[in-house]
Amino acid sequence: MTTPAPEYQLLARLEAAFDGLVEASETLVNTWRHEGGQAWAFGREQADAAWLHEALLDVWYQDGQDGRSTRSHVGLVxxxxxxxxxxxxxxxxxxxxxxxxxxxxxxxxxxxxxIKAVLPFRHPELHTHLRGSGLARLHLKQCWRAIPLAPAPVARVRFAWYSSGRSIKRLSVREAEQKLLALDTDAPHVRIQLRQLAGIPDGEPLAQVQTQAPLMRANLFFREPLEDGHRRRAMNVALPLFVPADDGRLPDHNQPPDHPPQTRTRARRRDERLEQEPLLPSLRVYRYRR
Structure with missing residues (x-):
């Protein structure tokens, strides 16, 4: 009997892990249904076991979906x-x-x-049901993103859109130059940016900025102080937020707006470290204020 190649041993282990993920999610839905807890779903009239099952097992790409984006299922359980x-x-x-x-x-x-082609067929009932809705390929990030769990009983939850987020990655002048050279260097706007970059000292750090998509954030107010002494914690919630409740009742919570604000809601910090205008617009690269 031949031993499977190492790469297919890894694939077999991943298949087993995917099976375990699906089975554990279905067990959670059945447990919650049996326990009879309350739930609230953002943008939905009803938050029942079918909604929770859909939210937890939404692991597919939709037609035309950007691979970097994920769908959210905001709720409270x-x-x-x-x-x-x-x-x-x-x-x-x-x-x-x-x-x-x-x-x-x-x-x-x-x-x-x-992996993306094979794993969906591990659970035909899921794949067959969703295939007709334009869902076919597995979205790996939507598989492994964690369920948000409150660490202690909560007195109230306040949901709010957060649309001012951004990620900042430091770049050297040489790294920025290599990224520009990977573009169309015959284009006038790229040549202009290369000349601008040539005037920057080699040792000066630069910042590449990526604006993040709006997301929902939950501010949790706990009944008792946590171990660190805090009574409040903020969490990003792309999946239903589970809060401990021996009686199965939801804490007080608000109803956030249906859509994120169109304009920046937070005042720009006076001590913001980056210049307001980008040095290299094609790369979203900025200089630090001096």
Whole structure:
């Protein structure tokens, strides 16, 4: 009997991890249904077990979806101790899946297309149901993103859109030059930016800025101080937020606006470290204020 090649041993382990993720998610839905906890779903009239199942097992690309983006299912779930434990087990399976996937990306990246094609058929009832809705390929990031869990009983939750987020990556002048050279260097606007960059000292750090898509943030106010002494915590919530509730009742919560604000809602910091205008617009690269 021949031993499977190492890369297919990894694939088999990932398939088993995906099975465990799906099974743990379905166990969570069934546990919550049996326990009879309350729930609220943003933008939905009804938050029931069918909604929770849809939210937790939404692991597919939609036609035309940007691979960098994920769909959100904002909600609030009152979880008894049994349901909270089931939710923790789901997150454990998600972490195991993410760890294996990271290893495959590093050691056997050529397996990724096969993974996206094969894993959906591990659970035909999911794939067959969704295929007619323009859903076919597995969205790996939507598989491993964790369920947000409140660490202690909550008195109230306030949801709010956060639309001022951005990620900032430091670049050297040489790295910025290489990125510009990878563009069409015959284009006038690229040549202008190369000349601008040539006037920057080699040792000066630059910043590449990526504006992040609007997201929902939950501000949790706890009944008792946490171990660190704080009574409040903010969490980004792309999946339903589970809060401990022995009686299965939801804490007080608000109804956020249907859509994020169109303009920046937070005042620009006076001590913002980046210049207001980009040095290299094609790369969203800025100089630091001096």
């Amino acid at each position: 009152a979880a008894t101790p049994a349901a909270m434990e089931a939710a923790r087990r789901v997150n454990d399976t998600k972490q195991a899946f993410a760890d294996l996937l990271a290893r495959i990306r590093e050691e056997e990246p050529s397996l990724l297309p096969e």
